[in-house]
Amino acid sequence: MVPVEETSDQEPQARIDVPGAPDVTPGDPPAAPAAPVVDQTVEPTIGPTGRPLPDFPVPAPLAAHGPARIIAMCNQKGGVGKTTTTINLGAALAEYGRKVLMVDFDPQGALSVGLGVRAHELDVTIYNLLVERGHDVREVIQPTSVEGVDIIPANIDLSAAEVQLVGEVAREQILARVLRPVEDDYDVILVDCQPSLGLLTVNALTAAHGVVIPLECEFFAMRGVALLVETIEKITDRLNPRLQIDGILATMYDGRTLHSKEVVKSVVDHFGDQVFHTVISRTVKFPDATLAAEPITTYAATHSGADAYRQLARELIARGGAA
Numbered sequence: 001m002v003p004v005e006e007t008s009d010q011e012p013q014a015r016i017d018v019p020g021a022p023d024v025t026p027g028d029p030p031a032a033p034a035a036p037v038v039d040q041t042v043e044p045t046i047g048p049t050g051r052p053l054p055d056f057p058v059p060a061p062l063a064a065h066g067p068a069r070i071i072a073m074c075n076q077k078g079g080v081g082k083t084t085t086t087i088n089l090g091a092a093l094a095e096y097g098r099k100v101l102m103v104d105f106d107p108q109g110a111l112s113v114g115l116g117v118r119a120h121e122l123d124v125t126i127y128n129l130l131v132e133r134g135h136d137v138r139e140v141i142q143p144t145s146v147e148g149v150d151i152i153p154a155n156i157d158l159s160a161a162e163v164q165l166v167g168e169v170a171r172e173q174i175l176a177r178v179l180r181p182v183e184d185d186y187d188v189i190l191v192d193c194q195p196s197l198g199l200l201t202v203n204a205l206t207a208a209h210g211v212v213i214p215l216e217c218e219f220f221a222m223r224g225v226a227l228l229v230e231t232i233e234k235i236t237d238r239l240n241p242r243l244q245i246d247g248i249l250a251t252m253y254d255g256r257t258l259h260s261k262e263v264v265k266s267v268v269d270h271f272g273d274q275v276f277h278t279v280i281s282r283t284v285k286f287p288d289a290t291l292a293a294e295p296i297t298t299y300a301a302t303h304s305g306a307d308a309y310r311q312l313a314r315e316l317i318a319r320g321g322a323a
């Protein structure tokens with residue numbers, strides 16, 4: 001049995017109900033997630049999460065771009081695949097013709113490095129946009145080698161922001177304000193959070209429409225998730241009512257071990273349909289691609305790991321988590 005943390009003796013805190021058919025006014029970014037359709041006429045394939053695996057169709061090309069749906073990649077646990085998922089989900093969405101902006105929101109700058117941006121040499125990064133007035137976000141956005149993917153880089157300067165922003169007015173809404181001028185230029189904005197629930201992550205959740213929570217398939221995967229969900233609920237209540245959990249993503253899955261299967265089962269038992277059908281297997285191709293400063297979708301385009309992130313992109317779109 002995999003340990004599951006509960007914050008109280010109430011119902012598990014994990015479910016944030018998603019309205020069935022929300023009213024969408026023109027110009028609104030798409031709302032998240034609706035249950036995917038399973039074809040009843042053929043014997044369904046059981047996917048790695050133990051549920052019938054729906055078919056996620058290749059999305060139709062977009063006639064026009066924007067406004068973006070902002071997604072925070074969030075888990076205060078370190079090393080669970082947030083940055084890897086940001087890079088590769090973003091690259092896969094771009095392959096489907098989506099315009100993607102990635103925001104490096106971690107002072108370690110792993111997202112910037114992973115996309116070949118020499119962020120330590122930059123004078124102006126996300127840090128300056130957050131703490132100084134008078135910068136134009138478009139001057140900080142950089143193109144990447146991946147077509148359709150731009151990035152707002154970060155470097156170690158960002159580590160000072162948390163302290164500097166504490167005294168600011170509306171300190172939780174600063175990232176939302178930074179991104180506003182370019183929201184119409186992109187279809188998806190992915191914010192790669194640092195492993196903490198501090199003010200930067202609160203800013204990401206306040207700017208976001210949705211959260212994707214990567215969980216590593218290991219014994220303590222669920223540790224801290226209750227606290228993360230509680231934080232998301234507080235932000236939904238107090239700062240950002242549109243915020244939804246887009247999905248929980250099992251990463252570093254090893255289908256050969258009973259252990260990985262048990263972890264995924266316990267995550268599905270707990271979170272139900274909030275868990276993506278797509279799981280990401282453990283493979284050395286991911287760190288290899290990071291070293292090559294490329295997404296796996298170009299570094300090893302035909303590898304199953306690349307296909308997994310393409311499927312995740314299709315699943316996210318099918319759920320309404322991206323245009």
Ligand SMILES: Nc1ncnc2c1ncn2[C@@H]1O[C@H](COP(=O)(O)OP(=O)(O)OP(=O)(O)O)[C@@H](O)[C@H]1O
Pocket residue numbers: 077078079080081082083084085106110193194195251252253280281282283284286287288290
């Ligand atoms: N599916 C995978 N298979 C094998 N290795 C992986 C996989 N996903 C990520 N990794 C590797 O695991 C390490 C941690 O991944 P990543 O940096 O994406 O996690 P993170 O959650 O962003 O970490 P941090 O909390 O430090 O920001 C990296 O070395 C990465 O290359």
Ligand SMILES: [Mg+2]
Pocket residue numbers: 082083084106110192193194
């Ligand atoms: Mg990271």
